[in-house]
Amino acid sequence: MSGGYVGRFLNLDLSNDKIKEERPEERVYRDFLGGTGLGVWHIYNHQMTGVNPLGPENIIGFVTGLLNGTKVPFSGRYTVVGKSPLTKTWGDANSGGFFGPELKQAGYDAIFIKGISKKPVYLWIKDGEPEIRDASHLWGRDTTETLDIIRSEVGDEKVRVVSIGPSGEKLSLISCIINDKGRAAARSGLGAVMGSKKLKAIAVRGTERVPIDDQKRLTDVSERMLKSLRRSPYLPTKVMMTLLKPIIPWILRRGVVGMPEVGYVTESYIKYGTAGGMSPCSEMGDAPCKNWAGVGFRDFPMRTKSYKISDDYVVKYNKRKYACAACPIGCGAIVKIEGGPYALEEGHKPEYETLAAFGSMTLNDNVESIIKANDICNRYGIDTISAGATIAFAMECYENNILTKDDTDGIELTWGNTEAIVRTLEKLAEHDGFGELLADGVKVAAERIGKGADEYAMHVHGQEIPMHDPRLNPSFATAYVTDPTPARHTKGGAGTLELGLSSNPFKDVKLPRVKRFQYKGKGKVHATLSKLHITLDSLGMCQFLSYFGSFPIIDAIEAVTGWDFSTEELMKTGERIQALRQLFNVREGIKPSDFKLPDRIKGIPPLPAGPSAGITIDLDSMVEEFYKAMDWSLEDGKPSEERLKSLGLAEMSI
Ligand code: SF4
Known part of the structure; x- marks a missing residue:
């Protein structure tokens, strides 16, 4: 077996507590790398078609990336895979922190679990020794408590844990899986799959080093990667904002966006994480506003609203910063709110997607309430994008008299009502009264409400749409409707290019420049990026590194594995993984036409103001080009023979 891998998977059937080891051939590792790639290879080959995502046959996998556990910078991410109960399609969700590297050091490249346990359990693995433990005392506990209890019971503070909170236990379709108390494998509703199996948590501890083919070369490559990190002489955002305050909103409203200087983006991430982008994205129209019906600079202006939930106004609550395994940036932080209605001893800093979902989407400019909402979602194990989007949907229903106070348990769900947002989220998390109606996301909520509520339900095939507006950056729409996991901003990256950011961290890959509202050629670029980005996931690398420079990633793969790798093999591997994810959906009877973007988000009718005023995007052309570039049928989705x-x-x- 090549370096980078342990060479074995753990397969667990919770219906009979049987544990089996699997040792895939090296060819499989090389063809699929890790993370999403190895995950789809295993599930496609071991699972029947048409299984109930919440039934015993659905397999959930926790898969390390190829580079997890090595010193390659940005290599700390693992992936959870399985058929999504939310979309009934292929599902995957990726998370940082420390779980992935620890799992590999504990002796497994991946864990795949099927069956349903008779009682709540957790899986404990110490240095290659798996054990199924009773979790009855953990059922009902939040993810923070679960981590603390497991650590104290196994007597090791270094144990890493993935777990669900009460939302996953209650099979909420927007529930997620949390590690390190605030890192989330959030999309696809995979928390409910864990809940359906009565699997509360997986705890791992390992002391074995990940085998490396060429340590000396790896040290050299890692140093070169750190040197490739572009830093900036420019001043951090606060000073820039003070100097440029009078003209920044004017610039942003004209769609002159992104931070063209790569080093500036690096500095901003070090200081703010993605919270640095909230206010600019709202002003320029990338962040959706008022459940996708508003215009950022008009309905949530920078000078009076969005700045209050952005950059310095977020990090002023920092107690300390933190980084995922092997990350030189450290975009995360632990925060504290002293006093007031949202007092919080210790929580995680909300990131851009959360700030937009609970901020511009609901017209809420109270940052402390968003920190609180983030903490509720982390503890209960809820996808923050889906939760914020669902509350924004409910607000629009309320404002249009589809919901009344009688339906909302007396909550006045008007735009910008901070107290109502937090109260509604608490009810959603508890499945209490009105919250039960919202607990499975916008599609199900609209079906339950009826009365035309589906007009306000913004989703693709059940998945709430993330916080990047295709009316400003049209290629996000291509990602939302072509990736086998619908409504994802992290799958493919031509939209990020349109936003003015780099989307390609591979030193050896060159991409053409793209123009925002020029559609020809976009689908092809998106196809290339979708292959690159799925390899990043499979390597276990953070996608943010695209923003920080160009890196010798292929050198790193070679140093770790000992393979003779190339750009061509990288692209082909990405395409192979995408093709198998797509085949999974085809086998489930999913057609390309099933993934529909709501008219509102295509610009039908167009927005009345801002950089996207008057724009209706030409999504059909981009999708057609994408399918052609991938050689997938536009009729049934199938890749050609x-x-x-x-x-x-x-x-x-x-
Ligand atoms: S940039 Fe942020 S999310 Fe990415 S690896 Fe570093 S700390 Fe984790």
Whole structure:
């Protein structure tokens, strides 16, 4: 077996507590790398079609990235995989922190779990020794308590844990999986899959080092990667904002966006994480406003509203900063709110997606309430994007008299009502009264409410849409409707290019420049980026590194594994992983036309003001080009036989 891998998976059936080890051939590792790639390889080959996502046959996997546990910078992310109960499609969700590296050091490249336990359990693995433990005393506990209790019971503060909170236990379709108290594998509703299996948590501790093919070369590559990190002589955001205050909103409203100087973005991430982008994104129209019906600079202006939930106004609550494993940036922070209605001893800093979902989407400029909302979601194990989007949906229903105080348990759910937002989230988390109606996201809530509520339910095939507006950056729409996991901003990156940021961290890959509202050629660029980004996930690398420079990632793969790797193999591997994720959906009977973006988000009718005023995006052209570039059928979604053969997937064809 090559370096970078332990060479074994753990397969657990909770219906009979049977544990089996699997040792895939090295060819499988090389063809699928890790993370999403190895996850889809295993599940596609071991799971029947049409299984109930919350039934015993659905397999949930926790898969390390190839580079997890090495010193390669940005290599701390792992992936959770399984059929999504929210969208009934292929599902995956990626998280940072320390769980992935620890799992590999504990002796497994991946854990796959099926079956349903008779009682709540957790899986404990210490240095290659798995044990199923009773978790009855943990059922009902939040994710923070669960981590603390497990650490104290195994007597080791270094144990890393993934767990669900009460939302996953109650099978909420927008529930997620949390590690390190605030890092979330949030999308696809996979927390409910853990809950359906009565699997409260997985705890791991390992002392074995990950094997490395060439330590000396790896040290050299890692140092070169750190040197490639572009830093900036420019001043941090606060000083820039003070100097440029009078003209920044004017610039942003004209769509002159992004931070063209890569080093500036690096500095901003070090200081603020993604919270630095909240106010600019709202002003320019990238952050959706008022459940996608508003205009950022008009309805949530920078000077009076959005600045209050951005950059310095967020990090002033920092108690300390932190980084995921092997990360030189450290975009995360632990925060504290002293006093007031949202007092909090210790929580995690909310990031851009959360700030937008509970901020501009609901017209809420109270940052302490968003920190509180983030903490509720982390503790209960809820996807913050979905929760914020669902509350914004409910607000629009309320404002249009589809919901009344009789429906909302007396909550006055008007735009910007901070107290109502937090109260509604608490009810959603507890499945209490009105909250029960919202607990499975916007699609299900709209079906339960009826009365035309679906007009305000912004989702693709059940998944709430993330906080990047295709009317400003059209390629986000391509990602939302073409990736096998619908409504994802992290799958493909031409939208990020349109936003003015780099989307490609691979030193050896060159991309053409793209113009925002020029559609020709976009689908092809998006196809290239979708292959690159899925390899990043499979390597276990953070996608943010695209913003910080160009890195010798292929050198790092070679140093760790000992393989003779190339850009061509990288692209082909990305395409193979994408093709198999797509085949999973085709096998489930999902067609491309099933993934529909709501008209509002395509600009039908167009927005009346801002950089996207009058814009209706040409999504059909971009999608058509994307499918052509991938050689997938636009009718049934199936990759062509020739392409499958060239990717070594002929025997997996349907
Ligand atoms: S940039 Fe942030 S999310 Fe990415 S690895 Fe570093 S700390 Fe984690």
